[in-house]
Amino acid sequence: MSALTADRDTPRRDGRDYGFPVAAGVVCHAGAIACLDASGHATPGASATGLTAVGRFVEHVAGGAEPGAVSVLVETGVFRYVAAEAIDRTAIGADGYIVDDQTVALSDGGGTRSRAGRIVDVEPLGVWIRIGV
Structure with missing residues (x-):
């Protein structure tokens, strides 16, 4: 990709709310610390290494049998x-x-x-x- 030679209509987000696929078998309670596991799936905060805190869960969602079967809204x-x-x-x-x-x-x-x-x-x-x- 080369540098721009004209204006660009760059898509943007407000940077506050994100949807993430949920890890299998977990329950995301609204208000809980929201993390991503090593595979990038949303999971509740826990004493564990390898989690990336991304915000708090906005809604209650139960993960499906497979990772990513459902998504959850997270707010930073x-x-x-x-x-x-x-x-x-x-x-x-x-x-x-x-x-x-x-x-x-x-x-x-x-x-x-x-x-x-x-x-x-x-x-x-x-x-x-x-x-x-």
Whole structure:
């Protein structure tokens, strides 16, 4: 492909909502941390390596018997989740790690957790974390 020599009508997305094929046999609960597994299928957040956090599930979807049989809507942004441990405001700007589909921690659990995103605020009810691709 060569450089443009004229204007181009480039398709765009708003960069906030995405549809992803769902991994086989998983249940995606609305509001849960949404991840992609190593094959690119949506799966709930869990203490595991190799997951890529992409946002939160917008809807409840049960995966079919085969990977990709159904799709789920995922929203990127800043979301409040439960803190697995005491996290104070000094953690703002640090990475948070996935404990389960609604819980984040400051540590990677000795290499057993995937990155959730960047901590942007901390309050008594939980940790606000920026999650997205």
